[in-house]
Amino acid sequence: MRVTNNMLVMNFMSDYNSNLERLQKDQNMLFTGKKVSKPSDDPVAVANTLKIKTEIARNDAYTKNTDDAKSWLSLTDTALGQIGDLLQSARDLAVQGSNGTLTQSDMQNLAAQVDQLKQQIIQVGNTQYNGRYIFAGYKTNRKPFSDTNRYAGDDGAIQFEIGAGGNTIQVNVTGDKVFDVTSGTSQLLNVMDNLSNALKSGDNQTVSNIIGDIDNQLQNVLAIRADAGAKANRIDLTANRLSDDNYNFTALLSKNQDADIAQVITNLKMDENVYRASLASGAMIIQPSLVDFLR
Incomplete structure (x- = not known):
């Protein structure tokens, strides 16, 4: 399969968005103190919480x-x-x-x-x-x-x-x-x-x-x-x-809905590092192009 520069960019953006979503989820958990912000996060936990x-x-x-x-x-x-x-x-x-x-x-x-x-x-x-x-x-x-x-x-x-x-x-x-x-x-x-x-x-x-x-x-x-x-x-x-x-x-x-703040902070720092690393890697992946070789 021929890998194009466009495919590299698309894959990078997909991974980048996943990392960003995890980072946002960690931030929401830290701000709200809750493990679940919407039913789709954990339907079972939401149902138990309502009960x-x-x-x-x-x-x-x-x-x-x-x-x-x-x-x-x-x-x-x-x-x-x-x-x-x-x-x-x-x-x-x-x-x-x-x-x-x-x-x-x-x-x-x-x-x-x-x-x-x-x-x-x-x-x-x-x-x-x-x-x-x-x-x-x-x-x-x-x-x-x-x-x-x-x-x-x-x-x-x-x-x-x-x-x-x-x-x-x-x-x-x-x-x-x-x-x-x-x-x-x-x-x-x-x-x-x-x-x-x-x-x-x-x-x-x-x-x-x-x-x-x-x-x-x-x-x-x-x-x-x-x-x-x-x-x-x-x-x-x-x-x-x-x-x-x-x-x-x-x-x-x-126990059912409150987040473990210590664990959330740890995950936040880890996901933040992953996010920063993905940005750095993306810059290296997207940069090479035919124009760079023609210079």
Whole structure:
């Protein structure tokens, strides 16, 4: 086969472009820190990267739900603790009013304190999280309790998805359970009214009997708070697992797409030397021509 000068030039240009492309690829990897800049570079790596990023996005969504659930349950625990403290205060007042040694004026003062405690309990019962009433069930935009002792919420269970495969958790405690609602009326608030009325009338025996009713309400609130605490513990465990998963996904993503900078720099210097050598060789190959011999 006859080798022409044009063939030498074409072969040189082909090799020259290959060297230049490798050099450009090395530079891109160094600038971006990524092994792959386009799908054609490594289709398998790109596919794996997309899968991992999908898992990370899903994990981030679960983490956000977990954070929201933790905040909701934390506020619920605080509110239940406050209700328990207020009931305990009411019990202390009932014990004072049942001993039969207080004057009518003293009993009236105790009744006034009970009325204030009831108002505080209603206020706690209307606690909001991000503009939503936490004890209202699904009716989170409606204030669940008022002076009428009627419950305006429902028994809707608000579920947050915190993991794959339908892993959900109920984050709310409905007011009908906390406030012992029967036929739409809160028995807890009724107990507070009964205590106040008994104190105002000076009925020591009735006040004494109501102490048992207060104890029952206290036990109910404590049991619900314990259940909420167990859910909070589950949320903490889930949050830790999601954090570990996120770390593993991030490490896997880095291994799959991040370039080894030390290796990239080494390759860059090697390919740069090859590129320079090709330029020098090309100058020697292309230079000879018939005109050079005729000079």
